[in-house]
Structure formats: C-alpha cells, structure tokens
Amino acid sequence: MIKELTCICCPMGCSLKTEVNETGEVVSVTGNTCVRGENYAKTELTASVRIVTTTVLAESGKPVPVKTEEAVAKDKISDVVKSIKSVKIKLPVKMGDVIIKNVSDTGVNVISTRSVD
Numbered sequence: 001m002i003k004e005l006t007c008i009c010c011p012m013g014c015s016l017k018t019e020v021n022e023t024g025e026v027v028s029v030t031g032n033t034c035v036r037g038e039n040y041a042k043t044e045l046t047a048s049v050r051i052v053t054t055t056v057l058a059e060s061g062k063p064v065p066v067k068t069e070e071a072v073a074k075d076k077i078s079d080v081v082k083s084i085k086s087v088k089i090k091l092p093v094k095m096g097d098v099i100i101k102n103v104s105d106t107g108v109n110v111i112s113t114r115s116v117d
C-alpha cells in the first residue's frame with residue numbers, strides 16, 4: 001500500500017511517498033531531502049507521536065505556556081490536554097519547571113516554556 005505524508009520536521013515540508021507492506025512495515029520512503037524525513041515517516045506510520053504545547057492557568061488567571069518534555073503517543077493527546085487544563089498552578093514559575101509529572105500516565109512530564117511572575 002502506498003501512503004503519502006508531508007514531513008513536519010522542518011519548514012521545507014517535503015512530500016513523502018511511503019510503501020507499507022501487508023504486515024504494516026514501512027518498506028520504502030521517497031521524497032525526503034534528509035534522513036529525518038525517513039525517520040518521521042516510519043514513526044508516523046507505526047507509532048505516531050507528538051509534542052503537546054498549550055497553556056495552564058495560574059491561580060491568578062494568568063496563562064503559563066507549557067509543553068510535554070517529550071513526544072507522547074497521538075492517541076494520548078486528548079487525555080494529556082484534559083489533564084493540563086484541569087490544573088491551576090501557583091506563580092512564579094521558571095522556564096523548565098515541571099508543572100505535571102507523568103501526565104496521564106505517559107511517563108512524560110509537562111514543563112513550563114517561559115518564566116512567569
């Protein structure tokens with residue numbers, strides 16, 4: 001089966017054409033300009049993951065930008081966003097502070113991406 005994707009690893013957005021066999025294994029990737037595109041296609045078609053970026057609210061109502069420290073499985077993103085939206089934090093926070101440990105049992109922490117007083 002042929003599947004087409006757009007690589008999201010850099011602004012060039014290369015159009016990738018992949019061939020997937022009957023067991024779901026990616027057997028070829030073309031259209032990529034660098035090896036990151038091949039790796040992206042293989043991961044996307046077998047174990048799709050994303051970094052989640054959003055904001056949490058401080059008790060004062062100020063939004064604090066956050067992201068997952070690592071990519072999480074795509075099917076966990078909705079749970080992760082719900083968990084992030086359910087917390088209120090105390091200020092100040094520094095960039096890189098852990099806001100939620102092991103969010104939604106993913107093994108990944110949510111961290112602040114900016115210092116907020």
Ligand code: SF4
Pocket residue numbers: 007008009010011012013014031032033034035036037038
């Ligand atoms: S294949 Fe390489 S050059 Fe093309 S979009 Fe992906 S990272 Fe960028």
